[in-house]
Amino acid sequence: MRHLIPSYIRVPVIFFAIAALVEYFVDSGDQPAFMEQPLVLLFLLLVLLVLVAIEGIVGAMDNILYQSLDEEAKKRYLASRTKTPQFKKLKALYSKLAGKNRPIEEEGEIILDHNYDGIKELDNNLPPWWVYSFYISIIFAVVYMVRYHVLNADDQFVEYEIEYAEANKAIEAYKKTAKGLVDFNTVEVLVEASDLKAGKKIFEMNCVACHKPDGGGGIGPNLTDQNWILGGGIKNVFKTISEGGRDGKGMVAWKSELKPLEMAQVASYVLQFQGTTPAEPKAAEGDIWVEEGVKIDTTNTNENSQEPNETTVDITKTVEAVVTNN
Numbered sequence: 402m403r404h405l406i407p408s409y410i411r412v413p414v415i416f417f418a419i420a421a422l423v424e425y426f427v428d429s430g431d432q433p434a435f436m437e438q439p440l441v442l443l444f445l446l447l448v449l450l451v452l453v454a455i456e457g458i459v460g461a462m463d464n465i466l467y468q469s470l471d472e473e474a475k476k477r478y479l480a481s482r483t484k485t486p487q488f489k490k491l492k493a494l495y496s497k498l499a500g501k502n503r504p505i506e507e508e509g510e511i512i513l514d515h516n517y518d519g520i521k522e523l524d525n526n527l528p529p530w531w532v533y534s535f536y537i538s539i540i541f542a543v544v545y546m547v548r549y550h551v552l553n554a555d556d557q558f559v560e561y562e563i564e565y566a567e568a569n570k571a572i573e574a575y576k577k578t579a580k581g582l583v584d585f586n587t588v589e590v591l592v593e594a595s596d597l598k599a600g601k602k603i604f605e606m607n608c609v610a611c612h613k614p615d616g617g618g619g620i621g622p623n624l625t626d627q628n629w630i631l632g633g634g635i636k637n638v639f640k641t642i643s644e645g646g647r648d649g650k651g652m653v654a655w656k657s658e659l660k661p662l663e664m665a666q667v668a669s670y671v672l673q674f675q676g677t678t679p680a681e682p683k684a685a686e687g688d689i690w691v692e693e694g695v696k697i698d699t700t701n702t703n704e705n706s707q708e709p710n711e712t713t714v715d716i717t718k719t720v721e722a723v724v725t726n727n
């Protein structure tokens with residue numbers, strides 16, 4: 402057996418090849434497979450162990466066989482092991498590209514006529530690698546001139562602008578398909594039953610202690626009325642859940658616990674409480690929220706007014722009040 406590649410290279414190469422294969426075939430989301438699944442790590446360790454064991458066994462067998470050889474065969478074996486690779490083709494290519502200079506004895510024939518303070522010049526052949534790159538640069542220059550100065554193709558600034566615009570379009574398209582990639586600027590109300598069901602589950606697991614299962618409120622404010630401390634509408638509600646309420650009030654930021662999609666689901670679920678009647682409603686806090694640009698008639702939402710009265714809410718004022726509240 403010829404050992405061209407030493408084992409300290411062979412073992413890691415085989416190991417990482419297997420690890421890469423595992424990584425490719427095991428679906429592990431955005432985490433590496435060996436971190437997501439401890440079994441994979443165990444498997445890889447086992448592979449490493451087996452590789453090292455094989456190396457050890459093969460080495461030992463080599464040694465035993467070697468000891469059983471007679472002197473003559475031992476010498477031949479050692480000679481075969483120390484043979485280094487020859488790289489004949491590479492060497493031939495190198496000398497072809499480097500060209501051949503006249504040997505020193507013949508330099509007299511190619512010496513040029515001038516003499517710079519004793520420094521003389523030889524008229525050697527140019528090395529082929531240099532000549533080829535010179536030809537290539539001439540061809541490049543011609544192509545470049547025709548393309549950019551005769552045909553006026555887009556220069557790099559225009560190319561940059563075009564690619565930038567294309568990339569922006571691609572990002573927009575991607576955002577539309579990726580529900581999980583929302584923040585409070587881009588979030589929209591989710592209406593699919595599956596999303597609302599997921600939102601309900603998240604709400605029941607994390608939020609009911611302070612907001613009650615029916616949204617009536619306890620430590621946290623009532624979520625069923627039209628009054629919002631931190632602003633209503635999907636974007637504000639998402640922001641409150643993601644970033645938390647005012648300092649010291651008890652509503653923490655959930656962005657480290659919940660994924661963006663989960664926050665969008667629970668925010669959409671929270672908005673479903675609007676207009677329902679909880680068992681023990683907490684008194685309204687904050688201002689009545691009106692979506693920007695929407696005119697609505699509110700009937701008796703104000704606690705102080707006893708009789709049902711038709712009032713058209715002054716949108717600008719309400720929005721301003723909500724904004725200053727943030």
Ligand code: HEC
Nearest residue numbers: 607608611620621622629630631632641646647650651652
């Ligand atoms: C530890 C108690 C607590 C928990 C748990 C809690 N909240 Fe709150 N929540 C509050 C308090 C207190 C406020 C008021 C914050 C303020 O006044 O700044 C609030 C405010 C809110 C608001 C804004 C209400 C408004 O009037 O502007 C929303 C929406 C909300 N919570 C949703 C949630 C959701 C969804 C969860 C679960 C993921 C949750 N909360 C978990 C205590 C809690």
